Amino acid sequence: MKLSKRLDSALNKLYIAFNNDMLNPECCKQCAVGNICNNTDFWKNFTEVHGSVVLNYLGTLHERLGRTYYGYSPKELLQIEAVFLKGCGYELPYKHGNKKPQHPTSKDILFNGLNYVVKYLCELDGVPDVMDTRKLFNYIPEKESEEVLSSHSF
Numbered sequence: 001m002k003l004s005k006r007l008d009s010a011l012n013k014l015y016i017a018f019n020n021d022m023l024n025p026e027c028c029k030q031c032a033v034g035n036i037c038n039n040t041d042f043w044k045n046f047t048e049v050h051g052s053v054v055l056n057y058l059g060t061l062h063e064r065l066g067r068t069y070y071g072y073s074p075k076e077l078l079q080i081e082a083v084f085l086k087g088c089g090y091e092l093p094y095k096h097g098n099k100k101p102q103h104p105t106s107k108d109i110l111f112n113g114l115n116y117v118v119k120y121l122c123e124l125d126g127v128p129d130v131m132d133t134r135k136l137f138n139y140i141p142e143k144e145s146e147e148v149l150s151s152h153s154f
Helices: 005-019 032-036 042-046 057-064 074-087 107-125 133-137 145-151
Strands: none
Touching: 005 032, 005 107, 032 074, 032 107, 042 057, 042 074, 057 074, 074 107
């Protein structure tokens, strides 16, 4: 399957960040979007609160001018970050007092967040989820893993 340049680049950057322990949901340079944007945090100026998908004046201006950063519009960058934070277990927007994971840099937490991000990135480009193991194993479970886990008491 042929991937767009932006998707291929984003997946490579996220893979490297995850495997080099350079992924941190609470750091704007090391979160999903920070890594996609080469460990910069300029994108955080497109909104007022980390995890919000509401563009502020600057974000709206850049969006209306049709600007993209590493292939993504300001709105897409905010949505990618929100998907990552929610996938990691954060209540959005990310601010003091809102729910967050006890160990935000745990590999399990980060992997879960990345699964959601990869799925979303693929949706943005209109390609099948590259991490969908159902296609790899040619098997569709009767219940999704979240349903299975919630139906069992541990």
